[in-house]
Amino acid sequence: xxxxxxxxxxxxxxxxxxxxxxxxxxLSLLGAAMVYSATQAGSTPGLYVKQLTLVGVGVxxxxxxxxxxxxxxADRAVLLYVMxxxxxxxxxxxxxxxxxxxxxxxxxxxxxxxxxxxKLAAAVFAAKIxxxxxxxxxxLREVALPGAAIGLLALLIAREPDLGSAACLVPLFxxxxxxxxxxxxxxxxxxxxxxxxxGLAWPFLKDYQKTRIYTFLDPSLDPRGAGxxxxxxxxxxxxxxxxxxxxxxxxxxxxxxxxxxxxxxxFSVLAEELGxxxxxxxxxxYLLVVWRMLETARLARDRLGAFLVAGISAVFAFQLxxxxxxxxxxxxxxxxxxxxxxxxGSSVVASLMGIxxxxxxxxxxxAN
Amino acid sequence: xxxxxxxxxxxxVLLVAGLVVQFWNLQVVRARHFREQAENNRSRLVTLAAPxxxxxxxxGKLLVGNRPSFSVLLVPEHAENLDRVVERLASALGMxxxxxxxRLARRQPYRPVVIKNxxxxxxxxxxxxxxxxxxxxxxxVVPLRSYPLANAAAHALGRVGEIxxxxxxxxxxxxxxxxxxxxxxxxxxxxxRELMGKDGYRRVVVNSRGLEVQEAAREPPQDGPNLTLxxxxxxxxxxxxxxxxxxxxxxALDPVTGEILAMTSTPAYDxxxxxxxxxxxxxxxxxxxxxxxxMNRVIQGSYAxxxxxxxxxxxxxxEEGVITPETSFYCPGQLxxxxxxxxxxPGGHGVVDLRRAIAVSCNVYFYQVGIRLEIAxxxxxxxxxxxxxxxxxxxxxxxxxxxxxxxxKLRVLKAPWYxxxxxxxxxxxxxxxxxPIQMAxxxxxxxxxxxxxxxxxxRQATAPQPAPLVRPETIAAVKEGMRRVVAEGTGFRAxxxxxxxxxxxxxxxxxxxxxxxxxxxxxxxxPHGWFICFxxxxxxRIALAVLVEHGRSGGESAAPVxxxxxxxxxxxxxxxxxxxxxxxxxxxxxx
Numbered sequence: 001x002x003x004x005x006x007x008x009x010x011x012x013x014x015x016x017x018x019x020x021x022x023x024x025x026x027l028s029l030l031g032a033a034m035v036y037s038a039t040q041a042g043s044t045p046g047l048y049v050k051q052l053t054l055v056g057v058g059v060x061x062x063x064x065x066x067x068x069x070x071x072x073x074a075d076r077a078v079l080l081y082v083m084x085x086x087x088x089x090x091x092x093x094x095x096x097x098x099x100x101x102x103x104x105x106x107x108x109x110x111x112x113x114x115x116x117x118x119k120l121a122a123a124v125f126a127a128k129i130x131x132x133x134x135x136x137x138x139x140l141r142e143v144a145l146p147g148a149a150i151g152l153l154a155l156l157i158a159r160e161p162d163l164g165s166a167a168c169l170v171p172l173f174x175x176x177x178x179x180x181x182x183x184x185x186x187x188x189x190x191x192x193x194x195x196x197x198x199g200l201a202w203p204f205l206k207d208y209q210k211t212r213i214y215t216f217l218d219p220s221l222d223p224r225g226a227g228x229x230x231x232x233x234x235x236x237x238x239x240x241x242x243x244x245x246x247x248x249x250x251x252x253x254x255x256x257x258x259x260x261x262x263x264x265x266x267f268s269v270l271a272e273e274l275g276x277x278x279x280x281x282x283x284x285x286y287l288l289v290v291w292r293m294l295e296t297a298r299l300a301r302d303r304l305g306a307f308l309v310a311g312i313s314a315v316f317a318f319q320l321x322x323x324x325x326x327x328x329x330x331x332x333x334x335x336x337x338x339x340x341x342x343x344x345g346s347s348v349v350a351s352l353m354g355i356x357x358x359x360x361x362x363x364x365x366x367a368n
Numbered sequence: 369x370x371x372x373x374x375x376x377x378x379x380x381v382l383l384v385a386g387l388v389v390q391f392w393n394l395q396v397v398r399a400r401h402f403r404e405q406a407e408n409n410r411s412r413l414v415t416l417a418a419p420x421x422x423x424x425x426x427x428g429k430l431l432v433g434n435r436p437s438f439s440v441l442l443v444p445e446h447a448e449n450l451d452r453v454v455e456r457l458a459s460a461l462g463m464x465x466x467x468x469x470x471r472l473a474r475r476q477p478y479r480p481v482v483i484k485n486x487x488x489x490x491x492x493x494x495x496x497x498x499x500x501x502x503x504x505x506x507x508x509v510v511p512l513r514s515y516p517l518a519n520a521a522a523h524a525l526g527r528v529g530e531i532x533x534x535x536x537x538x539x540x541x542x543x544x545x546x547x548x549x550x551x552x553x554x555x556x557x558x559x560x561r562e563l564m565g566k567d568g569y570r571r572v573v574v575n576s577r578g579l580e581v582q583e584a585a586r587e588p589p590q591d592g593p594n595l596t597l598x599x600x601x602x603x604x605x606x607x608x609x610x611x612x613x614x615x616x617x618x619x620a621l622d623p624v625t626g627e628i629l630a631m632t633s634t635p636a637y638d639x640x641x642x643x644x645x646x647x648x649x650x651x652x653x654x655x656x657x658x659x660x661x662x663m664n665r666v667i668q669g670s671y672a673x674x675x676x677x678x679x680x681x682x683x684x685x686x687e688e689g690v691i692t693p694e695t696s697f698y699c700p701g702q703l704x705x706x707x708x709x710x711x712x713x714p715g716g717h718g719v720v721d722l723r724r725a726i727a728v729s730c731n732v733y734f735y736q737v738g739i740r741l742e743i744a745x746x747x748x749x750x751x752x753x754x755x756x757x758x759x760x761x762x763x764x765x766x767x768x769x770x771x772x773x774x775x776x777k778l779r780v781l782k783a784p785w786y787x788x789x790x791x792x793x794x795x796x797x798x799x800x801x802x803x804p805i806q807m808a809x810x811x812x813x814x815x816x817x818x819x820x821x822x823x824x825x826x827r828q829a830t831a832p833q834p835a836p837l838v839r840p841e842t843i844a845a846v847k848e849g850m851r852r853v854v855a856e857g858t859g860f861r862a863x864x865x866x867x868x869x870x871x872x873x874x875x876x877x878x879x880x881x882x883x884x885x886x887x888x889x890x891x892x893x894x895p896h897g898w899f900i901c902f903x904x905x906x907x908x909r910i911a912l913a914v915l916v917e918h919g920r921s922g923g924e925s926a927a928p929v930x931x932x933x934x935x936x937x938x939x940x941x942x943x944x945x946x947x948x949x950x951x952x953x954x955x956x957x958x959x
Contacts, residue, residue: 179372228448235409238394238402251410256576276395280388287384294377298370306369310376321383328390 012363016066020292020362023285024062024340024355028055028348030282031266031341037248038262038269041255047262047343054345058352065356069364070124073357074304077128080121081149087114088156103160113346115157115165120354122153122169123176123311130180131304137181140189147173163209164322164334168315170194175314176307179297212332229259234329236265236272244275262343264335267327283324289355290317296362305361312354411584412443412574413479418565419511421592423525423555425601426627426827432525432556434511437644438487440495441480444472446574447504456502457483460494474546482547485644486512503579513549513556513643519636520608521599523664524628524763524825526554527639529646552642554664555597555825557764565592597825598627606936607632610929616896616916617665617804619823620933623812623902623911624833626821628761630933631805633665667759667766670801671915674874674922675729675858676898677750677796679810679846681737682722683818684749686842690740693845696721699732706788710735711881726849727857729873731795738794743785746793747773752837754809754820755802761823769806772799797877808913811900814850814870815908818843851905854927861927862901867938870908871901871930873922876915894918899926903934910937 032055036048073080087105091114095102104111129146150173158166178187202210236252239245250272252258261269271279293313300306316339323338325331337347394402423432440461447453454472458465461484468483475481483505484491492507513528529552535541540561541550550564551557568589573581607618607630620629637654641647654662663669685691701716702709712731717724725733738746750756756771770776772793774785792798805823813820818838822831836843850870853859859871875895877884884893897919902911912930919925934940 175376178376179369181369181372232409234394235402235405237391238398239406240395241399241403242396251406251573255410255573255581257406257409271391271395276391279391279395283384283388283391287381290380290384291377294373294380298373303369306373310373314376317380317383321380321387324387325390328387328394330387330390 015363017362023288027340034266034270035262035343051343054348058349061349062352062356065353066359070360074128077125081125084118084121101160103162116346116350119315126176127307130176130307137183140186143177164336171314171318172311175310179310229333230329232257233268233327236268240272240275242276244273247273266342267338293358296358299365300361301365309358309361410573411571414570416568416589417510418567418589419591421563422594424596425599429601433514435514436509437512438492439508439510440484440487441506442483443480515639518638521604522636522639523633524631526556527642528556529642558762563592566590596827600629604630607933610932618914619666619805619808621808621812621911623815623908626823628823628825631666635659635661637661666804670767670769672876673796673802674876674898676872676874676900678734679872680750680753681734681794682846685737687838688745693722697733697736699730703732703735708788723849727852729858734794735791738790743790747771753813754806759805759823769802804913804915807900811902812911815902815911858923859927862931867903868905869903870905874898875921891918894920897922897925899930
């Protein structure tokens, strides 16, 4: 639809990163298995089939993304950016209110979450802008324009409200700017500015958002309310022990004590049922994914490719660390899906699509 | 750029390593703690209350039993939104939210809190209909105490109630949780341990909505053993009926074994009102009622024994040898000694021997006896016959009554004993006081050939008969006097046609003669009427004490009550009314 040729020749296939591809698919299947375990006792035991279907859709999207030459995609960065803004404005104005927020567009019965795709578009856009800079080191002045552009996207997403997805754009931008040569002083300055912004934003937070932060600091304030998720997740994780309680046998997950157990807290189910051993292996697989992505950035034939991969991996890594940290009770509960594993179409498809873009960069490292 | 990429790679490795450390901490270091919490989450301990043992009468008739009731329970930890649950429960059960919160405030972690005891079927129907809204709430079937006799024998049987803060501190109630139902009066309290049985439990797995998924363990409750009492329910009913609403008390014993056949104290209360926690207003009205319905008059009411004490005085005098049955005194209607006039029946009884003196209740005769015995020997015999000390009946909070003596007066009142006081005490007035059960025991003492038995309810292995404390001749003389009380004396209203009854009337002054004379018709100033008796005369099977409060004289008020009880006991209810016998009618006023 963007008028891109999607030809694949044998040399490209030869350079496919089978490790990244295989690890990602493995994690997706593991995710579907945990979704199965988390929902088998509930009212929607067939959800894992839907999840597997979505993984299939994601694989197709990944293949398409890999087939597209990322440089052709970057040529249309401004168009992608404008479409993103329009989609987000559309969501804010016309999307139905679901669970108190406007995040989804409903098309033919499918719920689509534009913010997931916007993250990819933002990565393309930021990578394109920064790859245009020729100087070795950048100051705050150079990052102001792309910063404002990405900031607008973040603001629109935050208005849905979806603070989690909006926050993902911060590491995306920082990672690309950092690689593009932003001076360390500027990096620190930006970090300070963001802390300040967070402080200024405090009065504008909704009550439920503030409550989440309070109860994160002291869950016993409200063991049945906002602290509930954190407490129940920690109990699930801790009671898993070294080897877990067995697949499909975690009492926290199976008896329904864990909230959002097939979506945001799917990793709690894994921790409870597969234990520390399962956690260790899964985190190792995730680390491998991120590591391979960053390796791709190192190997990329141009700055554009490196920046694109860096942006995508930053979002991926941020969501991974935040979600797993939340499951372990280290950070406040936020509605973050765990990439590849959490139930949810947009998240799975967008994650795989992002990996497709990374594959695309790596496949074309020798191409001209 | 390469070095900055390396930096990012290092960062992600560090972050993931940090996560691994945290999971190690949760899943390996603190695994046990979280496993326990998961256990608490998923399992719920359901107490299976052991029904208290039933109380049955000597013929196996149920006196106190249990009925199934519904308790509404809530484990606060299982409620996702406690405020909402409280709100919904309050509307479903028609209770105040405040009273529910009050109950929740006394909770123990993960233990169910009783929101409502003895819920009605309507309550249960409403909860069932709203099951999906408040799945955290559960309903259990709990045995509750029921007293089919209601007011009858209420004081003897007692009542149950929630264990008090004070009781929780006592060793006797060790290991009982707050809220446990324990005996709070009467036999329920005295035999609480024996009746309680042992609660069982069920450990069930519940899901996050509080719904039971499966049963993990079960320990069935052990019912409390039944307790067979010496009470005869039919006699008890006759005793209740005989009072016809008057205040007073009565107790019937088997004179040989001391088994209590019936006991009543009126006015009474309905112990059923206490089983689920009594309504505070009702409690206040019971506790402040001037007619003291909560008091067991049989063991807690101390009254001047009046002329019933003459049985003791006669026994003491005969045993001490100060008189023989044939010793006679002249009664001119009063006796002037120690500068005091001691009154008897106006007109006097003439020359009377001991038997006649008992029959007509001649005060002058016993004034003379008192003067000769003196207080020390009189007190000694009164105590031997059970006065001034609890009888040891198996009920809590028994009063001692009082048998005064010179030492007692010096110690307590810091004053010397006057010989004139002995004269009053000899006819059961003055400082002496006794409970109805003590006087029933005196009747049983004579009936049982001078042996003192311990009154009791719990049937037990027959205790060996105690040795007689007095000579048979003494008993024979006193018994003959008591036989004539009913046959021809002040107690004629207790007479039965086919069974010979031995008795003694008495009246316990409430105020001085002078005050009564000033207001002769005020009910509260009238003396209490006593009647103690046993029957049949030759082989006594029942001993009885009856006290009718403000009944004027015992012959007038208590003897007819005793007669009804005896008539029922001997199956003579359809017999003729009490024979009218004008012979000693005039003795009524002064028995």
